[in-house]
Each structure stands twice: as structure tokens, then as C-alpha cells.
Amino acid sequence: HTVSPQWLRQQSIDQAIEDSQSMVVLNHPNWWQNFDHWPTNLLMQMRRYHGVEIFNGVMMGEVGSAYALEKWDMLLGSGQRVWAFANDDTHHATGVGRGWNMVWAREPSAQGVREALVSGRFYASTGVKITTISATDKCIRVETDNARRIIARRDLGQRITHVDGPVMELESGQWGDANYVRFEAWGEPEQFAWTQPFWLRG
Template sequence: MAQFRYAGACHWRKGNTHIHSTVSDGGQNFEQLERMYAEVGYHFLFRTDHWAASDVTEPKRSSPLLWLDGIELDGPDYAGSYYHIVCLGRFTGITREMGFTQALMEARKQGGLLILAHPDWMGNTFEEAARYGVHGVEVYNHVCRWLNGKGDGWPYWHSLLDRHPATLGLAVDDAHIRSEHPGWNGGWIQVDSPELNSEGILEAIRAGRFYSSCGPEIHSLEFDGKDLHVKTSPVQFVRLVGPSWRGQRVGSFNGDVRTETSLSVPLDWPYVYLEIEDSSGRRAWTNALFVSEI
């Protein structure tokens, strides 16, 4: 029986699942990142340096935001396909010498949440995107948009949703914050978690109780058994998105904006998610609204 994923009080916590620090090739240390991100309203950040499993022990009481553990793995797999995969969670014993495939298996064994990173920038095929049964995929990667415009992962997400409607679709910064990679705070997630601690945030992400954004905000989402009622920041378009051509939409091209919308939800689509778009073309989107295997 499919369940509505967002039943809750919508305690949104802003965060990012993909950041680099001076531990690998980022330009800022953790203290600098913490200050920058806290100032623009972030509540949490994952440490995802290349091949460096982080170990955030006791969170500092004075810290303005919550740090969580992770790692980014890269390399050719056993078949010669090149990947970057961000693994969220705390890991031990993962080294570059193991090679990509074994390291990924180890991260999975240790309970990691696996997110396919910037697949278009990697030149991945849809078959490669599906090969490891990742939990999610980066639908927007801010640094890849800067590097060569290949920051979007929408078609990869849709092909994974066709196979597994629970697949998560995330917006991330992949921030490096050096002169040649200056961007940050361009893509993030807002997680519905009453508690701001690592267990609460990770569990909510795993269950898909978050939305992703490059600008607009979703304030609340309610489903009454027939219609979806959504309150948002001012947006030009609101859409329900399903497989292939299936979709519903409201909005206009004449500059009007809206903050409250109700749409009737087609319950027979294999998946359906909500997307909003502001007047600058910036989007925010939920995960699939209904899943059986929460």
C-alpha cells in the first residue's frame, strides 16, 4: 500500500550532502565552511571529501550547524565505467587502494546511503546509473553547472524512478570554494526532521522526507486522499510530474505568481512528484510523493 511520504509537521532543516574541504581539494576548512553556510540559514552539512571517510565525533556545542559523516568515491569500476558516488554515513577501513568497486561494496555493507554524483558530467549511461542500485542521484550539481553546464541529472533520475519509484533526487553544491570553483549555496535539500541530530537527519533523508531546491521554497504539503495542497514561496509554475509524458500543471507566462496551489493527484501513475518553478526559472522538487517501501 503506497504511503504519502510527507505526512508530518514540516520542520524543514536546510542542508547539503556534497561538500569538499581542505581535507581533499576544497579551498575552505571546516570552520570556514561552517561559518559561511550557517550565515545563509543552513542547519547541517555532510563532509564528503574524496576518499577521506570523515569522523565527526561529538558535535561541538558551540557549533552553529550540525556536521555529518560521508565520503566521495571515484574511479573506474570492474567494467571500466567511471563513477563518482557520494556515500553518506560513517565508514571505517575504506581506502583508495581498494579500488572503486570494492570500496563501494564496503560503504554499502556499512550502511551507507549511496548517491550517484553528477552523472551527466561523468558521461554515464542510464545502464551505468542503474548498475549499483544507488539510493539516490544528484538531479542538480552546482559546481558541474559552473564547470561546463552539465549539472543536471533529471533524465537519469527519471530512468531510475521508472525502475525504483523510491529513488531520491537531490540538489547539491559539491562546493569546492576555490578561485576556479567559486560556487556554493546553489543547490540544497530541506529535510523534514523534528530533531536536528545526525540520526534524525539521516533517517529522514533515507525515507525521502525532504525536498530539493535551487531557490524556491515549499512551506507545506498536504494530501487529503485526492488532492495535494501545497504552500510555497512565490512561484510561476507548479507541476505534478509522472513517467514519460504524464504531467499536470498550473501557472501562466504572464508574470503572475502564486503561493497556494491544489492539484488533483493521479494515483495510478507509477510515480508522481511535485515541481515548482520561480520567475527566474529556478526549481524545487519533492521526491516521489507516494512509496510502498518506506
């Protein structure tokens, strides 16, 4: 189900979820010349949607930006718990595979995949493969196959630290009073992976 942001209001989201148990993801937020397909104030006002596209493959050839990490961090910083999605949004075979989401599904079914996406048990990627994510109260560990650098970020995108290599461990003393932390894994040019946020307060 597709709705235009010009007339989308909270009632539309509520109805989509209640009528069909839909999963609501807001696509290519930084499309158009003013980078405002989804204006930040509108994103902040709405509730109950599940996520935003932080990468949209078709936008690599359109006006605006394929990436929307800054809007995601603003949402997370305001307390909205929304997930990050990477989608190729391809309209032609040549665009397949530019972005995707890797899920940890409890069962190999459409319902299992949907449940994993709604619950945030997935990461978004344009080419970097994350093999393990583990977390305790004192440490978060991210392992990848092909990252050259991993960056840990906290509230509003602030960088905590980075490591050059495929594995990162972040200890509680490093994240301090952060409300959330998330990880970016950088590989070859234009190849990234993004974890979902780890909420540290409440």
C-alpha cells in the same frame, strides 16, 4: 567516501553501506562531454543507493549539464525508488548556496537529518522555498513562498498539469494510472524546488 564510476560496482555500494551505514548518493550524472559521468545503463543496473544529484552547482561552469532530471525520471519509471538531491558541490566560497536540501527532521541532530534524508523527508532546491506538502488518497497539496509556477509530473517526466502561482492541489482524477507523481516549483530564473516522488502503486 568517494568512488569513481569507472570501477564502481554493486559490491562497492554494499560495502559502503554495511561498513559505515553510509548514505550513497551518485553525484553529477551528466558531467563530461557525453553527459555520461553516470551512464543510464549503469544507474539502472545498480541497487541500494539512496539517490542521485538532479542538480549540481559546480556543474554550472563545467562541461555537461548541472541538471539530471531525465535520468532521475528514467530510474523512477523503471521502479527504482531513489531520492533527488540538489548540492552546490562547491570547491570555493563563491559557489556556496547554489543548491541544497531542506529536510523535515524528527530531531535536531546529525542522526535526525540523516534519517530524514534516507527516508525521503526532504525536498531539493536552488532557491524556491516549499512551506507545506500534504497528501491524502485523493489530493496532494504543495505550498511555497515564492514559486511563480508549479508543475506536476508523472511517470518518465510526463507533465500532468501546472498552475501559475505559489500553491498547487492535484486530485486523484488528474494522476489517473500513474505510478508516481512529483512536483517542480519554478521561481525566479535558475530558482527551482523539486519534491520527492509520491508513489501511488504498491
